[in-house]
Amino acid sequence: MKPLLALFAMTTALTVPGVASARPVTLTTNLSNYGGSGIYLALYVTDSSGNYAGSLWLAGRRSRYYRHLSDWFRMTNGSRSQINGITGASVGAGRSLTVTADLADSLFDAGYSLHIDAVAEHRRESPSEIVIPLTTAGAGTAVRGRSYISAFVYNF
Amino acid sequence: MTRALHRWPGLLAALLLMTLALSGAALSIFPAAYRVAAPQAASGLTVATLAQRIEAVYPTVGQIRRAPSGEITAYWFDNGVPGAAVIDPTTGQGVANSDPNQIERWLTEFHRSLFLGDNGRIVMAVGAGAMLILAVSGIFLVARRTGGWRRWFSRVRGPMSGRLHVEFARIAVAGLMLSSVTALWMTASTFSLLPDEAMPPNFPSQVSGETGFAMADVPTLASTPVSALRNLTYPYPDDATDVVTIETDTGTGYIDQGTGEMLAWADLSGWARVSETIYMLHTGQGAALLGVILGLMALCVPLMAVTGTIVWLVGRRGRPRIRGNVAAGRAETVVLVGSEGGTTWGFAATLHAELTKTGQAVRVEPMSSFNPARYSHAKRLIVMAATYGDGDAPASAKSFLDRLEQAQPAPGLPLSVLGFGDRSFAHYCAFAEQVQTRAEALGWHQLTDFDTVDRQSPQDFARWGRALGQAMGLDLELTHQPVVPASQDITLVSRRDYGAEVQSPTAILRFALPRRSLWQRLTGRGLGRFAAGDILGVVPEGSTLPRFYSLASGRRDGFVEIAVKKHPGGLCSGQLMALEPGDTVHAFVRRNPGFRPDRSKAPLILIGAGTGIGPLAGFVRGNTRGRPVHLFFGMRHPDSDFLYGEDLTGWKQDGHLTRMVTAVSRSQAPSYVQDALRTEATDVARLIRQGARIMVCGGRGMAEGVSEALADILAPAGLTPASLKAQGRYVEDVY
Structure with missing residues (x-):
């Protein structure tokens, strides 16, 4: 196991504050105005073989609905320890969510992918609505989700 | 206590409850609309067949969902573009747009949180809690008002607002309790206070790695009816590690996409099932008819909020202020009042004023405050107690008997009990009597004999x-002006005069029925509902004390009619007899529920003389259902004072009256109505054996004569007037 991944395992989240070889990354998720109530979002990372690496953010406070973020839930079994300190309110339609995290340099250009699961009340589940490889070159390029996310972009 | 528990949450939460109820009622329509609109699956249809049909139309289907209404929605991706539609299960074809209704979503958000997030949810939960308290306390209050649990559905009397309040409550209380309890449960569930989370099984660690097993051949899906389906999620295309996820009304499972085998299954927990049922009961989703019923019941809430507020406002005005009420510790005389409506407080205020004038230090307080330890200077106690409903204690006296049991009777502190009531009720002054009996048994000295005040x-x-x-060594003259119900001007429209020739000037006066405003109806002002046999109070010019006349008509007749005889020197009868059409008098209605024909088909024997014919004629006029009615009427001379003579002939022809027997006192063979009864003894006895009800109206002397005659007639059958009275089959209205 790589030393940095060992660190991830200890902190459970992928943020490594205070480590020199990390940089602040701003993740911006714009939601389309699909006309529904607040959306639950899970932002998390998988490694090159598709295994769960860690979570970055979970928007939505009621844990009873987390199972509808089905990919994230499947990988974590809904474990609360994966999201301690990195949860916030659900995001309204047409609004945007901005999260800043100190991400290790070694996460980029190493086969890691960022996933976003999304779900809204009485609407379809949208697991892995966004899946993009974490690359230095990909920063600043907006991508569109399948159902709820009009644009997602990460910037250094 | 129960009353306070009902009043304050009601007044405080009225607005909140109205918003909750109205939005809830509006929301209740949606499940029913979906139930009607959604194409329903045939009863034998399995999930496997449904999936097959949908796949045929939408090959890239990724999810199939069934709502509690039976509506089936399919979701798919075509080249990354999501699509969805409501599906007709017989064809698999999309038939309607699947976007959630925006109005429903808005209403839902408003209903659950007023758009204020978690704080709003808590506010609404408090509203539901208030609703529950109101429902429970209201159930007790209705029982108290009607006089017991078995009479919970019996008629209530009083001003319209109070009656409406109770009637709406009877319709709605069950639904409102269900809605509020389920709402509280759902709030607790939302805030994760209940262990009712529906947990899927752990994702299988091992899958076959193969793909392409047809959904139609999956055994579980072939054995699951569509009615049990909640959700079916397909594996991601080209992901061999993924599985089929099925959610039914019993649990969640993962199925291998290569073999069709069930890899993992988790049953819904008991808690989760209860929560699902509660959700269904609250929203009507899956129980549309119940939802609509609950919605209709919720519509009673605004009506109850309005009528309840009026009841409170009107009741608040009823209690007089007592000026110069001394502290309990300084009072020589302590007056304890137990009164539901407030009229008894008026009497207490009069007593307080008169005693204070003589230099006494007087304290008036509710019976529920009774505490002898505080009465350090008291020389006497006076209890003024009304009776509520079926012999119950009024609200302000509930705890009195308990406190009395615990108190030590002091030798220097004698007690006087005065009961207030209405003799037309079965349990006249029952609570006051109870107080008297207990006080005597406990060894309290009596200041005066037990006494009662009938109808104020x-x-x-x-x-x-x-x-x-x-008893106090005072010259005490209590002149109480009873609270006269707000009277109203009524206008004479016609008069028929009788009896001048026999020195008994009598008239049937007919007044126009004044129109009542809604506010008057709600607050019990104006003439109100009345029926023949009720009482018309007339306030003569130059007096504040009303005189009372039996009504010969009901509101349904469309006029107010009384029979009046001129008394020599009588203030009120003199004024009434002088009325000409177009003139007005001040009047109000007082109900007299004890003097009404019951609703049975048993024969009715009506006995009256003079103006006593008034209410009896009213009963005959109202007898449209052909009930056998036998009238015994005493008069002086048929040519002079045969009141209602022509009407009675007409009513007999119309079948309202079976038989009329008259007794004439100014003739060669003078006869009174009791004599007529004796003449017809055989018939009268037969009718009574058939279950006849006897109603007597007229002067006291006549009533006594009638009672004696009936005693003789009934004796062979082993019956007495008293035994008939006890059965409610012999009632009198005597003046």
Whole structure:
């Protein structure tokens, strides 16, 4: 196991504050105005073989609905320890969510992918609505989700 | 206590409850609309077949969902573009747009949180809690008002607002309790206070790694009816590690996409099932008819909020302020009042004022505050107690008997009990009597004999006042002006005169029925509902004391009619007899529920003389259902004072009256109505054996004569007037 991944395992989240070889990354998720109530979002990372690496953010406070973020839930079994300190309110339609995290340099250009699961009340589940490889070159390029996310972009 | 529990949450939460109820009622329509609109699956259809049909139309289907209404929605991706539609299960074809209704979503958000997030949810939960408290306390209050649990559905009397309040409550209380309890449960569930989370099984660690097993051949899906389906999620295309996820009404499972085998299954927990049922009961989703019923019941809430507020406002005005009420510790005389409506407080205020004038230090307080330890200077106690409903204690006296049991009777502290009531009720002054009996048994000295005041009679009150004065060594003259119900001007439209030739000037006066405004109806003002046999109070010019006349008509007749005889020197009868059409008098209605024909088909024997014919004629006029009615009527001379003579002939022809027997006192063979009864003894006895009900109206002397005659007639059958009275089959209205 790589030393940095060992660190991830200890902190459970992928943020490594205070480590020199990390940089602040701003993740911006714009939601389309699909006309529904607040959306639950899970932002998390998988490694090159598709295994769960860690979570970055979970928007939505009621844990009873987390199972509808089905990919994230499947990988974590809904474990609360994966999201301690990195949860916030659900995001309204047409609004945007901005999260800043100190991400290790070694996460980029190493086969890691960022996933976003999304779900809204009485609407379809949208697991892995966004899946993009974490690359230095990909920063600043907006991508569109399948159902709820009009644009997602990460910037250094 | 129960009353306070009902009043304050009701007043405080009225607005909140109205918003909750109205939005809830609006929301209740949606499940029913979906139930009607959604194409329903045939009863034998399995999930496997449904999936097959949908796949045929939408090959890239990724999810199939069934709502509790039976509506089936399919979701798919075509080249990354999501699509969805409501599906007709017989064809698999999309038939309607699947976007959630925006109005429903808005209403839902408003109903659950007023768009204020978690704080709003808590506010609404408090509203539901208030609703529950109101429902439970209201159930007890209705029982108290009607006089017991078995009479919970019996008729209530009083001003319209109070009656409407109870009627709406009877319709809605069950639904409102269900809605509020389920709402509280759902709030607790939302805030994760209940262990009712539906947990899927752990994702299988091992899958076959193969793909392409047809959904139609999966055994679980072939054995699951569509009615049990909640959700079916397909594996991601080209992901061999993924599985089929099925959610049914019993649990969640993962199925291998290569073999069709069930890899993992988790049953819904008991808690989760209860929560799902509660959700269904609250929203009507899956129980549309119940939802609509609950919605209709919720519509009663605004009506109850309005009527309840009026009841409170009107009741608040009823209690007089007592000026110069001394502290309990300084009072020589302590007056304890137990009164539901507030009229007894008026009497207490009069007593307080008169005693204070004589230099006494007087304290008036509710019976529920009774505490002898505080009465350090008291020389006497006076209890003025009304009776509520079926012999119950009024609200302000509930705890009195318990406190009395615990108190030590002091030798220097004698007690006087005065009961207030209405003799037309079965349990006249029952609570006051109970207080008297207990006090005697516990060894309290009596200041005066136990006495009662019937229907706020100032005469009864003055009589007791003199006895009290005597006991206290005072010259005490209590002149109480009873609270006269707000009277109204009524206009004479016609009069028929009788009896001048026999020195008994009598008239049937007919007044126009004044129109009532809604506010008057709600607050019990104006003439109100009345029926023949009720009482018309007339306030003559130059007096504040009303005189009472039996009504010969009901509101349904469309006029107000009384029979009046001129008394020599009578203030009120003189004024009434002088009325010409177009003239007005001040009047109000007092109900007299004890003097009404019951609703049975048993024969009715009506006995009256003189103006006593009034209400009896009213009963005959109203007898449209052909009930056998036998009238015995005493008069002086048929050519002079045969009141309602022509009407009665007409009513007999119309079948309202079976038989009429008249007795004439000014003739060669003078006969009174009791004599007529004796003549017809055989018939009368037969009718009574058939279950006849007897109603007597007229002067006291006549009523006594009638009672004696009936005693003789009934004796062979082993019956007495008293036994008939006890059965409610013999009622009198005597003046």
